[in-house]
Amino acid sequence: MRYLILSDIHANHEALRAVLAHARRKRWDKAIVLGDVVGYGANPNQAVDLVRGLKPLVVIRGNHDKVCSGVEDGEMFNRVALQAAMWTRQKLTPSNLRWLQSLPEGPVVVDGAFAVAHGTPIDEDAYIFGEIEALNVFRQTAFSLCFFGHSHFPVVFGLSPDAIQTVLTTPPSFRFRLQPGVRYLVNPGSIGQPRDGIPLASFALFDSRTRSVSVYRLPYRIERTQRKILDAGLPRPLADRLALGR
Numbered sequence: 001m002r003y004l005i006l007s008d009i010h011a012n013h014e015a016l017r018a019v020l021a022h023a024r025r026k027r028w029d030k031a032i033v034l035g036d037v038v039g040y041g042a043n044p045n046q047a048v049d050l051v052r053g054l055k056p057l058v059v060i061r062g063n064h065d066k067v068c069s070g071v072e073d074g075e076m077f078n079r080v081a082l083q084a085a086m087w088t089r090q091k092l093t094p095s096n097l098r099w100l101q102s103l104p105e106g107p108v109v110v111d112g113a114f115a116v117a118h119g120t121p122i123d124e125d126a127y128i129f130g131e132i133e134a135l136n137v138f139r140q141t142a143f144s145l146c147f148f149g150h151s152h153f154p155v156v157f158g159l160s161p162d163a164i165q166t167v168l169t170t171p172p173s174f175r176f177r178l179q180p181g182v183r184y185l186v187n188p189g190s191i192g193q194p195r196d197g198i199p200l201a202s203f204a205l206f207d208s209r210t211r212s213v214s215v216y217r218l219p220y221r222i223e224r225t226q227r228k229i230l231d232a233g234l235p236r237p238l239a240d241r242l243a244l245g246r
């Protein structure tokens with residue numbers, strides 16, 4: 001089975017379209033979405049419509065999905081994020097608002113084969129930035145493979161019996177095979193707002209038969225996305241950061 005793993009789309013229509021066009025040329029069977037379909041970007045309905053059109057096997061909610069749909073009030077958000085969330089809440093169609101409100105909290109186990117979470121499988125709003133956080137998650141869970149998002153950069157943490165290892169994936173594509181006896185936390189990166197200094201959309205494919213994960217980085221029409229953000233009256237930093245990948 002080949003799983004298309006998408007995360008942190010953030011209402012970026014151009015980036016999601018670039019990813020789906022590229023993914024169409026690969027073969028995939030089931031789509032999995034790790035949350036934050038909306039928030040920050042100017043095309044929340046287009047992003048939700050494209051995701052719903054994939055008929056994904058699993059979509060879990062992200063922190064922005066919760067605030068944008070009114071499931072949470074966003075008191076932990078900074079001013080820019082909250083402003084974008086309130087704008088998004090007003091723009092969402094009733095159907096897309098209900099769909100976002102109905103998304104389940106992670107972790108969710110997919111096909112009995114692997115887990116998915118937004119932030120971590122312990123706390124959907126917490127971050128895994130480095131090995132200390134990854135180690136804590138490994139210690140408190142039993143998953144042999146878990147895909148997560150929220151931190152907006154592609155990374156692989158592997159826990160073998162004697163060490164933890166970090167692999168930062170590199171563009172344009174990176175493929176690795178899961179090793180027996182090693183547990184993995186894998187972030188496919190962010191489609192709509194990468195934050196590793198590389199302004200390319202990021203997504204992953206997981207082949208459960210060959211036990212291999214591929215991470216792809218793709219260019220998209222950033223200027224067009226930025227123009228839409230500014231035209232919508234959303235805060236300028238949301239547009240500026242896309243070109244920086246931060």
Ligand SMILES: [Fe+2]
Nearest residue numbers: 008036062150
């Ligand atoms: Fe996010």
